[in-house]
Amino acid sequence: MPIGASVGKNGVNDLADVLVVQHLLNDWLGATGQKLLPTSGECGTLTIAAITGYQAQVLGAARPDGLIGPGGRTWLALAAGQGTRPPFAGADWWNANQARYPNSAAVADLVQPFRDNVTAFLKALKDAGASVTISATRRNALRAQLMHYSWRVAKGLVAPNKVPALPGLDIRWDHGDLARSKAGAQAMCDLFQIAFEPSLTSRHIEGRAIDMTIGWNGTIKVRDKQGKPREIGAPRSGDTNTDLHRIGATYGVIKLLSDPPHWSDDGR
Secondary structure (H helix, E strand, C coil), rough: CCCCCCCCCCCCCCHHHHHHHHHHHHHHHHCCEEEECCCCCCCCHHHHHHHHHHHHHHHCHHHHHHCEECCCHHHHHHHHHCCCCCCEEEEEHHHHHHHHCCCCCHHHCCCCCHHHHHHHHHHHHHCCCCCEEEECCCHHHHHHHHHHHHHHHHHHCCCCCCCEEEEEEEECCCCCCHHHHHHHHHHHHHHHHCCCCCCCCCCCCCCEEEEEEECCCCCEECCCCCEEEEEEECEEEECCCCHHHEEEEEEECEEECCCCEEEEECCC
């Protein structure tokens, strides 16, 4: 139903028009998890603030004026439902949203007792003169879902319209065309730098794994959990040195051989 006159800041604000705008704004507010407006037909500060917010967030207006005119840009977008449906999966979605689902590289985010075990193992490594670079500890569960379904849609392992809705993830996998859907998902895979199918049961999600690169020069002595120093020489990489893997196991930090930087509480 179109509006007959302007609604918003310094608008005509006829009761019927304000009600239409409030209901449409509530569609957007509800879809984006914001507080709904009272549908009173009165254009007060809350309604004007919602109009301004819509203009800034959905239309990208640098200077939103808080006014909706019949046939104007704000009205056309609002009437078309722009901003009320999640955007499509693809490079644009990734660039705009992926930072909302960050992983952690902090040991403090691991669960106990693995956190203390890792802390002790890291101390032993550093005391021995090894260098350690941590790239990941706890993985954001929603990020894991994004990565998992990016891969599966891109590879044709799941139909885009069969991806389950995930609370907290506003994304549309189905572009209405299979080729476009797969291309959008592949763009997500490329940006996530996914080389193998991401798991939904990774120990990283549970806070029970750490990815770290370990190196050293010459031969060093690393103390095991019992305090006994053990010599570690070549190969000088935590990825492949089985002597170091055995020391890590005394701390309950166990190497997964198939994944170069990955250690966990059970080797998975």
